Amino acid sequence: MQLLETHIVSKLEKSIRFQEYSVGIFKTIPTKSGIKKAIKKELIFIDGDLATTSKFISGGENIELFQSENSSSFERLKLNLEVLFEDDYLAIIFKPAGILVSGNKFVTIANGLSQNLIKSKLSDAVKPQPIHRLDYPTSGILLIGKTSTAISELGKLFENKEIQKTYFAITIGKMNLKGKLNSPIDEKNAHTEFEVLKSVTSERFKYLNLVKLLPKTGRKHQLRKHLSAIGNPVLGDKEYFLENKVLKGKGLFLHASRLDFKHPFTRQEISISKVLPKKFTKIFPNF
Numbered sequence: 104m105q106l107l108e109t110h111i112v113s114k115l116e117k118s119i120r121f122q123e124y125s126v127g128i129f130k131t132i133p134t135k136s137g138i139k140k141a142i143k144k145e146l147i148f149i150d151g152d153l154a155t156t157s158k159f160i161s162g163g164e165n166i167e168l169f170q171s172e173n174s175s176s177f178e179r180l181k182l183n184l185e186v187l188f189e190d191d192y193l194a195i196i197f198k199p200a201g202i203l204v205s206g207n208k209f210v211t212i213a214n215g216l217s218q219n220l221i222k223s224k225l226s227d228a229v230k231p232q233p234i235h236r237l238d239y240p241t242s243g244i245l246l247i248g249k250t251s252t253a254i255s256e257l258g259k260l261f262e263n264k265e266i267q268k269t270y271f272a273i274t275i276g277k278m279n280l281k282g283k284l285n286s287p288i289d290e291k292n293a294h295t296e297f298e299v300l301k302s303v304t305s306e307r308f309k310y311l312n313l314v315k316l317l318p319k320t321g322r323k324h325q326l327r328k329h330l331s332a333i334g335n336p337v338l339g340d341k342e343y344f345l346e347n348k349v350l351k352g353k354g355l356f357l358h359a360s361r362l363d364f365k366h367p368f369t370r371q372e373i374s375i376s377k378v379l380p381k382k383f384t385k386i387f388p389n390f
Contacts, residue, residue, distance in 0.1 A: 107169060120157060122157070127231065200242040204236050205236075228249060264319065265365070267361075271316065272358070276309065282296075284296075286329060288323070324342070338355075358380055359377075
């Protein structure tokens with residue numbers, strides 16, 4: 104057999120079953136089901152002994168993953184993500200446009216997290232999990248939980264509206280300088296505040312606006328639907344658009360730029376931002 108990967112266990116606060124600990128330690132096997140298959144095929148060893156799902160891990164163990172000579176290698180998702188913040192509880196990463204956050208596809212942010220993040224040393228460490236969503240065509244900041252407790256606490260912060268997300272969009276048509284958008288989405292209350300930072304004239308679209316958006320609720324496609332409802336859809340939006348006003352080939356001009364919240368465990372004030380993509384600054388070069 105050929106050695107594929109080696110993992111040395113850091114000291115743990117509390118012993119944990121290998122079945123729970125193993126998720127995310129190997130870049131070539133990002134899922135729990137993949138780990139189980141490798142154990143059944145006798146491809147994982149702990150300190151030289153065949154691994155079992157029930158073995159307890161406490162720290163210092165040498166875990167090795169092998170490839171059988173007569174089997175194909177595990178499929179590796181090659182997805183390099185920019186990590187903006189990380190500790191044992193959570194991480195904040197940059198999601199490029201054109202990638203699903205999660206789902207049944209192989210190429211998703213969720214499937215690429217384990218190879219880009221450091222496994223938490225805490226006893227309730229789990230496979231890293233996105234806490235909220237960003238649409239497939241939207242770029243920007245995404246919050247990740249790394250332990251079961253962190254995932255729960257971060258979810259509560261969103262529920263209690265204690266996390267402020269800031270977006271930027273380029274919209275079509277003349278707009279008021281400031282406003283609040285409150286039209287329901289899917290028969291649920293939805294609230295968005297907006298501010299136009301700059302506008303330029305456009306031969307095709309008449310006006311293009313750089314807009315700062317502060318969603319106060321988290322409905323599906325909320326920002327895109329709210330802006331479309333007032334006649335100012337996001338540039339490049341192929342779902343919510345004005346007739347003959349769809350820009351093709353440049354993607355959606357919507358960017359999740361900033362997250363502000365208090366760390367639920369360290370109590371640190373977290374404020375992480377990501378600059379506007381180049382396609383934004385080509386239209387608005389001073390931002």
